[in-house]
Amino acid sequence: MEPDLVLVLRRATVAYERDPVVEGVDGEVVDGQSVALIGPNGAGKSTLIRAILGLVSLTSGTIEVLGRPPPAARRQVAYVPQADTLDPEFPVSALQVVLMGRYPRVGWLRRPGAADRQAAQRALAEVGLAERAPARFGTLSGGQRQRVLLARAIAQEPRLLLLDEPFNGVDALSQDLLLAALGRLRAAGAAVVMATHDLGLAHLACDEVCLLNRHQIGFGPIGTTLTPELLRATYGGQALQLRGDGVIVARP
Amino acid sequence: MNLFSPFTLPYMQRALLEVLVLGALAGAVGVLVVLRRLAFVGDALTHTVFPGIVIAHLLGRSLLAGALAFGVLTAVLLTTLGSHRRVGDDAALAILLTAFFSIGVVLISRTRGFTADLSVFLFGRVLAVDRTDLAQTLVVAAVAALVLGLLHKELVLRAFDPEATAAMGYRTHVLDLVLNLLIALVVVAAVEAVGTVLVIALIVVPAAAARLLTDRVAAMTVLACLLGAAGGWLGLAVSFEVSVDHDLRLAAGATIVVVLVGLFLAAAAVSPLRRRLAR
Amino acid sequence: MSFFDAFGDSFARRALLEAVMVGGLCGAVGVHVLLRRLPFFTMALGHATFPGVVLAALAGISLFAGAAAFGAVIVVVVALLGSRERVDDTSAVGVTLSGAFALGVLLLSAQAGFSRDLTAYLVGSIITVGPGDLVTTAVVGAAVLAVLAALHKELVLGAFDRGGLAALGYPVLALDVVLLLVIEATVVTSIPAVGTILAVALIVAPAATARLWTERLRATTALAATLGALSGVIGLLISLQWRVAAGATIVLVAAAQFSVSLVVAPRHGLLARARTTSAAPGPTPAG
Numbered sequence: 027m028e029p030d031l032v033l034v035l036r037r038a039t040v041a042y043e044r045d046p047v048v049e050g051v052d053g054e055v056v057d058g059q060s061v062a063l064i065g066p067n068g069a070g071k072s073t074l075i076r077a078i079l080g081l082v083s084l085t086s087g088t089i090e091v092l093g094r095p096p097p098a099a100r101r102q103v104a105y106v107p108q109a110d111t112l113d114p115e116f117p118v119s120a121l122q123v124v125l126m127g128r129y130p131r132v133g134w135l136r137r138p139g140a141a142d143r144q145a146a147q148r149a150l151a152e153v154g155l156a157e158r159a160p161a162r163f164g165t166l167s168g169g170q171r172q173r174v175l176l177a178r179a180i181a182q183e184p185r186l187l188l189l190d191e192p193f194n195g196v197d198a199l200s201q202d203l204l205l206a207a208l209g210r211l212r213a214a215g216a217a218v219v220m221a222t223h224d225l226g227l228a229h230l231a232c233d234e235v236c237l238l239n240r241h242q243i244g245f246g247p248i249g250t251t252l253t254p255e256l257l258r259a260t261y262g263g264q265a266l267q268l269r270g271d272g273v274i275v276a277r278p
Numbered sequence: 279m280n281l282f283s284p285f286t287l288p289y290m291q292r293a294l295l296e297v298l299v300l301g302a303l304a305g306a307v308g309v310l311v312v313l314r315r316l317a318f319v320g321d322a323l324t325h326t327v328f329p330g331i332v333i334a335h336l337l338g339r340s341l342l343a344g345a346l347a348f349g350v351l352t353a354v355l356l357t358t359l360g361s362h363r364r365v366g367d368d369a370a371l372a373i374l375l376t377a378f379f380s381i382g383v384v385l386i387s388r389t390r391g392f393t394a395d396l397s398v399f400l401f402g403r404v405l406a407v408d409r410t411d412l413a414q415t416l417v418v419a420a421v422a423a424l425v426l427g428l429l430h431k432e433l434v435l436r437a438f439d440p441e442a443t444a445a446m447g448y449r450t451h452v453l454d455l456v457l458n459l460l461i462a463l464v465v466v467a468a469v470e471a472v473g474t475v476l477v478i479a480l481i482v483v484p485a486a487a488a489r490l491l492t493d494r495v496a497a498m499t500v501l502a503c504l505l506g507a508a509g510g511w512l513g514l515a516v517s518f519e520v521s522v523d524h525d526l527r528l529a530a531g532a533t534i535v536v537v538l539v540g541l542f543l544a545a546a547a548v549s550p551l552r553r554r555l556a557r
Numbered sequence: 558m559s560f561f562d563a564f565g566d567s568f569a570r571r572a573l574l575e576a577v578m579v580g581g582l583c584g585a586v587g588v589h590v591l592l593r594r595l596p597f598f599t600m601a602l603g604h605a606t607f608p609g610v611v612l613a614a615l616a617g618i619s620l621f622a623g624a625a626a627f628g629a630v631i632v633v634v635v636a637l638l639g640s641r642e643r644v645d646d647t648s649a650v651g652v653t654l655s656g657a658f659a660l661g662v663l664l665l666s667a668q669a670g671f672s673r674d675l676t677a678y679l680v681g682s683i684i685t686v687g688p689g690d691l692v693t694t695a696v697v698g699a700a701v702l703a704v705l706a707a708l709h710k711e712l713v714l715g716a717f718d719r720g721g722l723a724a725l726g727y728p729v730l731a732l733d734v735v736l737l738l739v740i741e742a743t744v745v746t747s748i749p750a751v752g753t754i755l756a757v758a759l760i761v762a763p764a765a766t767a768r769l770w771t772e773r774l775r776a777t778t779a780l781a782a783t784l785g786a787l788s789g790v791i792g793l794l795i796s797l798q799w800r801v802a803a804g805a806t807i808v809l810v811a812a813a814q815f816s817v818s819l820v821v822a823p824r825h826g827l828l829a830r831a832r833t834t835s836a837a838p839g840p841t842p843a844g
Contacts, residue, residue: 079723079724081723081724097726100724100725100726101725101726103724104724105720105721105724107718107720107721111720112717112718113717116592116716116717117592117768117772117773117774117777118713118717118774123717126710126714126717126718126721126725129710129711129714129725129727130725130726132710134707134708134711135707137710138710162772178721182725312648315648318596318597318600318651320651321597321600321601321651321654325754368594368595368596368597369591369596369761369764369765370765371596371597372596372597372599372600372757372758372761372762373758373761373762373765373811373812373815374812375600376600376754376755376757376758376808376812377758377808377809377812379754379755379805380755380758380804380805380806380808380809380812381805381809383680383755383802383804383805384801384802384805384806384809386802387801387802387805388800388801400679401662476655476658476659476662478651478654478655479651479652479655479656479659482648482651482652482655483651483652483655483656485648486648486651486652489648526667527666527667528663528666528667529662529663529665529666531659531662532659532660532662532663532666533659533663534659535655535656535658535659536656536659536660536663538655539652539655539656539659542652542656
């Protein structure tokens with residue numbers, strides 16, 4: 027059966043006042059696929075994610091999510107930001123944060139119901155935090171908070187999942203749990219786009235890669251695209267070749 | 279409209295000197311307030327010196343002394359409260375300043391002439407500045423300018439990067455206290471001229487306008503001083519001319535503020551043009 | 558003097574009712590003001606509605622209407638100014654606050670012989686509250702609470718994770734404006750009780766006190782409303798007894814609640830903190 031096209035980018039370009047921030051992004055993502063957005067800081071990864079969310083408009087080119095322009099598809103798209111951008115003193119529990127993912131389903135004026143609470147509880151269990159549901163979000167560790175944010179995305183039951191550096195500063199146990207949960211999401215048919223500079227994790231979590239350094243350097247299967255040559259083109263002088271095949275990125 | 283002729287009169291000359299000094303001083307301190315997003319602190323101080331003024335007035339003492347005492351007290355309280363994360367800086371400030379202000383109101387409400395007294399404190403009387411007031415302003419300004427000059431680079435560093443400041447061994451709490459005291463000094467000096475409510479304008483508006491016109495702190499400071507002084511002069515001149523020529527009494531302090539806001543809006547209009555030219 | 562004797566006169570009973578309603582409303586709204594870190598804005602709003610009041614007084618229309626209309630304008634101006642680059646929110650508010658207030662003073666001073674007493678507007682005059690004011694307070698209060706209840710989950714999410722709110726497709730700017738207008742309505746409604754300069758305290762202090770005692774939002778809101786109403790009643794009582802300005806006294810009571818809680822609240826008070834840091838056991842187990 028033909029896999030569905032979840033995300034289509036055609037020469038997508040975003041520019042602020044004449045300076046392109048990211049340009050010429052071209053590629054397709056289908057159900058169950060996982061793409062790593064790889065590139066140095068300032069390469070435009072976050073901007074591209076915001077463009078896919080429809081929070082930033084394209085200067086030229088097109089983006090289609092599930093065959094529609096990005097703002098129309100938001101209910102099916104879940105976003106996982108970096109956990110340290112959120113205020114740790116805020117009076118919400120882990121469960122309440124996860125429930126936020128259910129809001130598009132709950133709609134305006136209504137409260138989340140029993141079914142939503144169950145879905146939230148299940149999502150927390152998926153990331154191994156079921157027993158921390160009533161704890162205040164800020165009392166959890168960095169890795170645990172990141173898992174809660176992924177659970178929030180899971181509770182949304184999205185077709186497309188966007189993650190911004192999800193493994194930054196995350197402990198090893200949380201990393202494993204995050205990877206496992208992502209794997210289950212993909213198996214259930216969701217597509218994943220994740221911005222990261224961790225090449226090792228990209229290999230573990232993704233089957234495709236998009237190399238960015240303000241413009242697209244490559245987009246394809248990870249085996250053929252994550253090559254030393256293309257990595258050097260992406261990272262410029264900051265990539266060193268190591269004994270033929272291996273590449274170390276000196277500064278991500 | 280002649281912007282110079284009003285100042286042949288002695289009382290206008292004193293008022294002019296007062297606002298030039300205040301405008302420049304407030305502009306310089308204002309740069310730090312704007313960079314640190316401390317406009318609220320400045321506003322808090324304008325409210326908390328109020329009971330000091332009231333008490334001094336009721337006791338028949340120097341209003342400046344009363345304002346100064348409460349200003350210093352506030353600066354100390356603000357510095358200590360600022361580190362209590364649970365409540366949040368803004369909430370504690372809002373409560374502190376209105377509580378102090380309320381004390382002032384309660385005290386005044388027990389006396390006759392409640393309304394009139396309150397108005398004077400709130401809106402100021404720059405045209406009634408006498409030599410003693412002027413002398414006091416100059417002294418306070420000199421002290422503040424000295425402190426600002428000596429500690430400028432540390433204060434700017436603290437505004438920009440508190441962690442680096444601490445890492446370099448500076449006591450950030452002390453720097454914060456110094457800045458809060460500076461703001462208190464400016465507020466105290468300006469309160470009699472333009473009133474407690476409008477002082478915040480002198481501090482924030484010229485610096486905010488300067489911020490729109492330049493990226494460099496040194497240039498920003500100079501611009502803020504110039505704009506502050508210019509606003510003072512223009513405001514006084516305009517209010518005088520309009521009152522005399524068109525028989526429309528415009529409060530001097532308020533006119534100064536409106537002029538300053540006008541300068542800010544002009545800066546806001548010019549700013550995007552400037553950036554495009556810089557490419 | 559017994560509690561009820563103090564409220565024997567009709568003006569006192571109206572004042573009492575107004576104090577309870579305004580206190581409760583301010584407490585509830587205050588929770589959101591704190592979550593979105595808007596105490597400064599709230600204070601500025603109080604000052605910035607001044608020209609509206611002056612204009613209304615000059616035009617002979619209701620001061621309340623003038624303040625409300627002008628306040629709405631201010632909300633828009635601040636939102637627009639603050640969204641520009643290089644003008645941070647705080648400075649935008651500072652500029653707008655002072656500009657608007659100066660405008661009000663100018664308008665006032667330009668009116669030679671204008672002698673309307675506007676200090677009641679600035680610091681409140683609850684004992685002159687009439688039946689019409691009571692009705693206005695009740696209606697506006699009910700409307701505000703209804704809006705807060707309807708938009709509760711969106712407002713909390715927006716305060717916690719603005720990006721997340723946008724990513725889910727909510728109209729973030731529109732929700733911002735709704736909240737700011739709610740705050741504005743609350744400030745204007747509090748004018749008869751505590752005046753515009755002091756309104757921010759009645760809005761912020763009960764909520765800040767409540768947050769020192771509980772972690773859960775529902776409980777915080779209920780507690781804040783209760784404390785607000787309580788401040789109103791106790792403050793009014795004291796002011797009637799000692800013949801001092803009522804609005805200021807109400808504010809001082811609210812501030813006292815906060816100060817005491819700041820010290821004694823279990824877990825978040827200063828004493829509790831001092832106890833936990835001095836009683837530190839050994840290394841904490843891995844979490």
